[in-house]
Amino acid sequence: MSRRDEILGRIREGLRLRVHEPKRAATSSDGVRTGLTTREWLPAVPNDPEGIVETFARNCVELRTQYYRVTGLPELSGKLFELKDSEGWKLIASHRDPILDSILPSLGLPFLLAEDRPATADVERADVGITRCDALIAQTGSILLTARSAGGRALSVLPPHHVAIARESQLLPDLPAAFELLNKTYGDAYPSLITLITGPSRTGDIERILVLGAHGPRTLTIILLRDPR
Amino acid sequence: MSSIFESQFRASATKLTADLRHRSLIRKALKGYEKSRDEKKARFQDWEAARQAAAETKWEAINHLDKYLSEFADNLARRGTKVFWASTAEEARNYILNLAREKQAKTIIKSKTMTSEEIHLNEVLAKAGYEVVESDLGEFIVQLRDEAPYHLVFPAMHLTRNEISHLFHEKLGSPETDNPEELTMTVRRDMRIRYCKADIGISGANFAVAETGMIAITENEGNARLTTSLPKIHVALLGIEKVLPKLSDLALFLPMLATVGTGQQLTCYNSMIGGPRQPGETDGPEEFHVILLDNRRTHLLADAEQRDALHCIRCGACLNVCPIFRNVGGQTYGTTYQGPIGSVITPHLRGLRDWKHLSFASSLCGACTEACPVKIDLHHHLLQNRRNAVVLGTGKLDRIAFRGFAFLVNHPGVFGVAVKAGRLVQRLHRLIASSKIDPLRAWTASREAPVIAKESFRQYWKSRHK
Amino acid sequence: MTISLFIPCFIDQLFPSVGISVVRILEKLGHKVDFDESLVCCGQPAFNTGCWNEARDVAIRVVDGLKNAEVVVIPSGSCGAMIRVFYPEIFKGHPKQEAALSLAHKIYEFSEFLVDRLGVVDLGSRFPAKVTFHNGCHGLRELRLKQQPRQLLRQVKELTLVEMDDQTSCCGFGGTFAVKFPMISTAMGEAKCASALETGADFLVSNDSSCLMHLQGLLSRKKEKLKSIHLAEILASF
Structure with missing residues (x-):
């Protein structure tokens, strides 16, 4: 018998004695769920587009995420230029993507592209990782990204500063919407890594005092890109 | 007769309960936690309905564990993950040892995993000559002190910044400081080098998603992301009870875990890993191994009365509200899992005769049960353990006394x-x-x-x- | 109505004025009080120590003795929880299971009975003092009694109710726990006393005399002025 069969056997043996399902308050008499969903239990999110943007922005403040809203590629490029100057970037790590492709060269800095498989030590030396993402989540102020959408696993966590760029259409109201999107986008072929990033890296392990930049980026910047009208 | 473990528990409890510095340190640390937890809880539209749904989801998973575990393992294997089923701690340790030997590994980096504490992995790897480093700040601190984590979620909450500064000064040669940020940066710099040179990264998992064959890891520091991204080999070690049926279940479990675990809406990083680097991906480990550990969890599963203890998501909420934990401290328990959940499950995992005292060391106040996000009937399980201990023939004196009392x-x-x-x-x-x-x-x-x-x-x- | 009173052993011997106060209050409200002297203990100490068979030996007498009662009132959340929540547990599959369940359905903790069953909150009591209230955990979490005692206290003339920090945390009594693990029990009690003392109250009130016995023991040892008193004793001040 294989180890797997051994363990599964013990599980089936253990489960022979059935126990009742915990009673749900919100069920109808025949035990059918009465329509309440995760969305209705989680923190409320406004359902108008501006309300969603505001919720997202408020969460960013609370999380100490830098958040900017720009209109059009020139403004995006200007914002990145500003960050480059104020932070003194010298080396950028990024990945291939239509928006990034059109903007990165204009920053006038050397950049590493994930697709060229740079050495880990080189990515570690980069001052910033600039990536796209799958979505933003207003409810929690999170970025949803995957190994496919954001140039692999390391770009968004290894450099000391992570800049994520999202189109406004990528802003989702809540977590259930994020999981619906994942299912719709990837179905049966999920990337090997999906991650929800909620604020810059932090720790409270010393006297429960908040310190940013424990192991991941100390600075997280999210730029929301509006299409020009 | 009291076990050696009970004697140790009593001795340590006597010391810690009289330690007023400890009492105020823990109280202060948990005050901040309570405030943010309550604030985040209040944001939920219906926290109680969420708890009920979470309890039902875990009930479904645990009561059909054979089905979901098979699904989880098959989905992982389909995308190139090696799944190993370990009945015992020893089997799990040997698998990792053999892997390290086969890959000629030298350095192993770990992100926080209580399951590896459970199987005493670090000791075994260190003895075999591997350099093993805990990357989570709190875990790293207790590793340097060569002691067990104090708390499931906050491993070093019993230490002051000055104690940590002395420790770093002594072990890492860093200058003394009372600034938590400087202390954190000392470890950040030290750890960066280790991530890059580590041959194997070992992580745990908070959840195992059956539907898609993914593990989910919840953390704040980013150390788990680095541990699972940079080394060529990633090994995830998890108990068989971690299973959730659907990926979308995480939409409920991730915010609930963060709310009661650390008082956050979501922790910084929630990563779902479904395999080694896939075709077309630019980085990530070449190999991904998942070890599914039983180690007597099936024993607990067979106890229908206490089966719901396998719903536990190791959030630590029951520890934080437990007046026993707060007074005796996490290390007094002498167990991998401290606090009420530890008192409930340790007798199942390591024997009732030796560990029954933990079930008696409770005022049965029920704060744990009230706090549990998956509604484990914790304090009633303590009562059942007491009953089972008496049935086992321990506590004869109590029985005689109560027989006399009943007569009276x-x-x-x-x-x-x-x-x-x-x-x-x-x-x-x-x-x-x-x-x-x-x-x-x-x-x-x-x-x-x-x-x-x-x-x-x-x-x-x-x-x-x- | 005729109300059967259950007076647990420690109230009988150590805190009889609690029982007397309950009688006075119920009679003032125009009810007939009945008391079976042969019922001494609900069996909780044995139950909590794991001796469920021994607990049942004690409980059988209680179940039989209260078989014909219309309602049963008990001035302790802890004993109330034993009968309502844990009797069904220890009588599972026992010939007296039905009788135990029926008792579980008609037993009330004292404050619960006044507020939820009788709908009374104002007893015309007067108690000129500053008090703080401690919830016994069994009453609080097994019977879900939190507001009832406070509703009653708020109607007492000249009484000021101040809440303490960590108001729902356990005092550390816990039955046999208090002597099996005295160091933990004491540390918990000290924390509770400190919170109560911080309020500057004159009295520490509870609906459970067992918690108060433990806390008063600690307070007396430290020669603190804060005095413990059962809710019924305050409400009977009319």
Whole structure:
């Protein structure tokens, strides 16, 4: 018998004695769920587009995420230029993507592209990782990204500063919407890594005092890109 | 007879309960947690409905564990993950040892995993000559001190910044500082080098998603992301009870875990890993190994009465509200899993005879059950463990005493005589109260004994109904 | 109605005025109070120590003795929880299971009975003092009694109710726990006393005399002025 069969056997043996399902308050008499969903239990999110943007922005403040809203590629490029100057970037790590492709060269800095498989030590030396993402989540102020959408696993966590760029259409109201999107986008072929990033890296392990930049980026910047009208 | 573990528990509890510095340190740390937890909880539209749904989801997973575990393993294997089923701690350790040997690994980096504490992995790997480093700041600190984590979620919450500064100064040669940020940066710099050179990264998992074959890891520091991204080999070690049926279940579990675990809406990083680097991906480990550990969890599963203890998502909420935990501290338990959940499950995992005392070391206040996000009936399970311990034949003296008591209360004549005798004894007792020869010293060492009233209620009742 | 009173052993011997107060209050409200002297203990100490068979030996007498009662009132959340929540547990599959369940359905903790069953909150009591209230955990979490005692206290004339920090945390009594693990019990009690003392109250009130016995023991040892008192004793001040 294989180890797997051994363990599964013990599980089936253990489960022979059935126990009742915990009673749900919100069920109808025949035990059918009465329509309440995760969305209705989680923190409320406004359902108008501006309300969603505001919720997202408020969460960013609370999380100490830098958040900017720009209109059009020139403004995006200007914002990145500003960050480059104020932070003194010298080396950028990024990945291939239509928006990034059109903007990165204009920053006038050397950049590493994930697709060229740079050495880990080189990515570690980069001052910033600039990536796209799958979505933003207003409810929690999170970025949803995957190994496919954001140039692999390391770009968004290894450099000391992570800049994520999202189109406004990528802003989702809540977590259930994020999981619906994942299912719709990837179905049966999920990337090997999906991650929800909620604020810059932090720790409270010393006297429960908040310190940013424990192991991941100390600075997280999210730029929301509006299409020009 | 009390076990060696009980003696150790008592000795440590006696020391810690008298340590007022410890008491105030833990109280202060948890005050901040309580405030943010309550604030985040209040943001939920319906926290109680969320708890109920979470309990039902885990019920579904645990009560069909064979089905979901198979699904989880098959989905992982389909995308190139090697799944290993370990019945015992030893099998899990040997798998990792063999892997390290086969890959000629030298350095192993770990992100926080209580399951590896459970199987004492670090000791075994270190003994075999591997350099093993914990990357989570709190875990790293307790590793440097060569001690067990204090708390499931906050491993170093019993230490002050000054103690940590001394530790780093001594072990890492860093300058003394009372600035938590500087201390954190010392570890950040040190750890960066290790991530890059580590041959194997070992992580745990908070959840195992059956539907898509993914593990989910919740963390704040980013160390788990680095541990699972940079080394060529990633090994995830997890208990078989971690399973959730659907990926979308995480939409509920991730915010609930963060809310009661650390008082956040979501922790910084929630990563779902479904395989090694896939075709077309630019980085990530070449190999991904998942070890599914039983280690007597099936024993707990077979106890229908306490099966829901396998719903546990190791959030630590029950520890944080537990007055026992707060007074005796996490290391006093002598277990991998501290606090109420540890007191409930350790007898199942390591034997009731040796670990029953944890179930007796409780005032049964029920704060744990109230706090549990997946509604484990924790304090009632402590009562059941007590009953099971008595059935096992331990606590014979208690049984004799209570048999005598039952006899007394069932024979009012005898009871009356006993009560009169009690009054006499109380007068004599005053002479020796709280002295070393006082048989009631367990009470009177710290407390005045109550005084038997001049007229009992029964006497009052008799006199007014004459 | 006729109310059967259950007076647990320690109230009978150590705190009889609690029982007397309950009688006075119920009679003032125009009810007949009945008391079976042969019922001494609900069996909780044995139950909590794991001796469920021994607990049942005691409980059988209680179940039989209260078989014909219309309602049963008990001035202790802890004993109330034993009968309502744990009797069904220890009588599972026992010939007296039905009788135990029926008792579980008609037993009330004292404050619960006044507020939820009788709908009374104002007893015309007067108690000029500053008090703080401690919830016994069994009453609080097994019977879900939190507001009832407070509703009653708020109607007491000249009484000021101040809440303490960590108001729902356990005092550390816990039955046999208090003597099996006295060091933990004491540390918990000290924390509770500190919170109560911080309020500057004159009295520490509870609906469970067992918690108060433990806390008063600690307070007396430290020669603190804060005095413990059962809710019923305050409400009977009319």
